[in-house]
Amino acid sequence: MKNCKIAPSILSANFAKMGEEVRSLQACGADVVHCDVMDGVFVNNITFGLKMVEDLRKITSLPLDCHLMIVHPEKYVERFAKAGADIITVHYEACQDNLKEVLQLIKASGAKCGAVINPDTPVEKIADVIPMCDMVLVMSVFPGFGGQKFIVGALDKLREVKAIVDACGKEIDIEIDGGVCEENVALVKAAGANVIVAGSAVFKAKDRAAAIAALKEA
Numbered sequence: 001m002k003n004c005k006i007a008p009s010i011l012s013a014n015f016a017k018m019g020e021e022v023r024s025l026q027a028c029g030a031d032v033v034h035c036d037v038m039d040g041v042f043v044n045n046i047t048f049g050l051k052m053v054e055d056l057r058k059i060t061s062l063p064l065d066c067h068l069m070i071v072h073p074e075k076y077v078e079r080f081a082k083a084g085a086d087i088i089t090v091h092y093e094a095c096q097d098n099l100k101e102v103l104q105l106i107k108a109s110g111a112k113c114g115a116v117i118n119p120d121t122p123v124e125k126i127a128d129v130i131p132m133c134d135m136v137l138v139m140s141v142f143p144g145f146g147g148q149k150f151i152v153g154a155l156d157k158l159r160e161v162k163a164i165v166d167a168c169g170k171e172i173d174i175e176i177d178g179g180v181c182e183e184n185v186a187l188v189k190a191a192g193a194n195v196i197v198a199g200s201a202v203f204k205a206k207d208r209a210a211a212i213a214a215l216k217e218a
C-alpha cells in the first residue's frame, strides 16, 4: 500500500489561534493540513477563505489541502492556487457537467487537483475524471460540520475508487474525510484510502502527537 498520510482538518482547531494550531500539527507529525473552505451556500456552515490559506502558507511547510465546499468553485480555484494551496479538491455536486473543466483549471493554475463525492453520490459520476486527478476524496459524512459519525457505505466506495485507480496505473491518492478515528482507521486503509482526514480525532485528543501516530500506524 502507498504511504499513508494524516491530514488533520483545521475545522476543529481554535480559529483564534490558527497559527499556533498549525505549527502544533506540524510538530506533532501531521503530513498535510486539510483546509475546509465553506461558503454557507453549498453547505450550511461558513469557515474561512483565501486569506487564511495565504497566511498559513507563510507559517508552515506542510502541504495545504484545500477542500472547497463552495458553489461556483471555478471562480476561485486560481486564487486558491495563488494563495498557496498545494492541492485543491472540488465537489462533483458543485460542478456537475463542469467538473472536468474545473479540474483542468486547477492544474493550469499550478496546483494538484482532486474530485470529491458526497455520501449519496455514486463513484460512477466521477469515474471518467479519476485518471486526470491527483487525488480522489470520498466523503464519509455529509459535508458541513466536524464531529459527525462515519458512514460505513464509504468503505465500498473507497474500494470502487481503488479499483479504478489501480486500473489506470497512475499515482493517484485516495482521501477519506469525515468521522475517521482510531477505531475505524484500519478499515478505511484496508479499503484503499491513503490520505486520512481527521478533525475531532486529532483536536479533541489530549496528546495530538500520539493521536496522529495512532492513526498512522493502525
Ligand code: DX5
Binding pocket: 009, 011, 012, 034, 036, 067, 141, 142, 143, 144, 145, 146, 147, 148, 177, 178, 179, 180, 197, 198, 199, 200, 201
Ligand atoms: C466536513 C469536513 C471534514 C471534517 C472532518 O465537512 O470536510 O474535513 O472537518 O472532521 P471529523 O474528522 O471530526 O469528522
Ligand code: ZN
Binding pocket: 009, 034, 035, 036, 067, 177, 197
Ligand atoms: Zn474536509
